[in-house]
Amino acid sequence: MQSETIEDECCVPPILVVNDLTVTRSGKVVLKDIDLTIHKGEFIGLVGPNGSGKSTLLLSILGVLKPHKGKIIIYDSEPNTRNFFGRIGWVSQAASYLPRQVKLTVKELVELGTVSGKNLFSFSSLFPFSSNVGRRNKVFQAIKMVGLEDVIDVDVSRLSGGQRQRAVIARALATEAEFILLDEPLVGMDREARNSLLKLLDNLCHESGKTILMVSHDLTAIRQTAHRMIFLEEKIRFDGPTNLFPDLETLADLRGISPTHESPIHINPIPWNEEVK
Numbered sequence: 001m002q003s004e005t006i007e008d009e010c011c012v013p014p015i016l017v018v019n020d021l022t023v024t025r026s027g028k029v030v031l032k033d034i035d036l037t038i039h040k041g042e043f044i045g046l047v048g049p050n051g052s053g054k055s056t057l058l059l060s061i062l063g064v065l066k067p068h069k070g071k072i073i074i075y076d077s078e079p080n081t082r083n084f085f086g087r088i089g090w091v092s093q094a095a096s097y098l099p100r101q102v103k104l105t106v107k108e109l110v111e112l113g114t115v116s117g118k119n120l121f122s123f124s125s126l127f128p129f130s131s132n133v134g135r136r137n138k139v140f141q142a143i144k145m146v147g148l149e150d151v152i153d154v155d156v157s158r159l160s161g162g163q164r165q166r167a168v169i170a171r172a173l174a175t176e177a178e179f180i181l182l183d184e185p186l187v188g189m190d191r192e193a194r195n196s197l198l199k200l201l202d203n204l205c206h207e208s209g210k211t212i213l214m215v216s217h218d219l220t221a222i223r224q225t226a227h228r229m230i231f232l233e234e235k236i237r238f239d240g241p242t243n244l245f246p247d248l249e250t251l252a253d254l255r256g257i258s259p260t261h262e263s264p265i266h267i268n269p270i271p272w273n274e275e276v277k
């Protein structure tokens, strides 16, 4: 039929459009002139020096911080509206630091991700063997996806840092979030845990069609996995395919400073690619 057009990549609407965004915090401009478009299935690494506005950008996308100027449209709506709930997952490094006195098993922690205003006081929670089965399946699937099924009934406080971070990611997955924002999830992880987390996130993009925007200080690690990189320092200084990400000297040029011995981000120089404008 004429009306059934083949869905071309170019015709699929983006899930996030940020337009001419300026954000101020305590009267100071933190983000300026930000334009950003993200499509389903992308894995984007967001890097930049300390205090460059990375967390501020995530908090703005989540609707926690309001734009001073410009607009954010996510799933065709403004952040934090009805369309938004359950579709966005947020994982911060701090999220895996649970207070010691909180005693929760991995299963319980992940199950908390499925509690929403909709089901908190629903009949299904009074009749655990009815429609709660679907919810339990989601919890188990999420735990399996992050490879924690062997410690499902173990107290979260007894897990390693890497395992705890995976549990927090499983909680985001259990909500069936389509777009997952991660703020420095690799901090404090050893190399093995870090690599397996990156592999998990990569699989989520390729096999489950999730979209990932991840802030990381670990440029080497993020560059191995992300398909697209954004370098932010108040403005977006670079946004492009990972293989075109500039080397240290070019980054310093983009930032308008001379490179020093102590770079604020960890960079292994890569050959300069002429195509970067």
Ligand SMILES: Nc1ncnc2c1ncn2[C@@H]1O[C@H](COP(=O)(O)OP(=O)(O)O)[C@@H](O)[C@H]1O
Residues within 6 Å of the ligand: 025, 026, 030, 048, 049, 050, 051, 052, 053, 054, 055, 056, 057
């Ligand atoms: N709660 C806050 N109130 C006022 N300013 C803040 C607050 N949090 C961060 N800032 C400032 O906003 C700027 C960007 O911070 P942030 O987004 O946390 O940077 P990053 O995540 O890149 O390290 C910094 O100058 C920081 O001092």
Ligand SMILES: [Mg+2]
Residues within 6 Å of the ligand: 054, 055, 056, 183
């Ligand atoms: Mg931050």
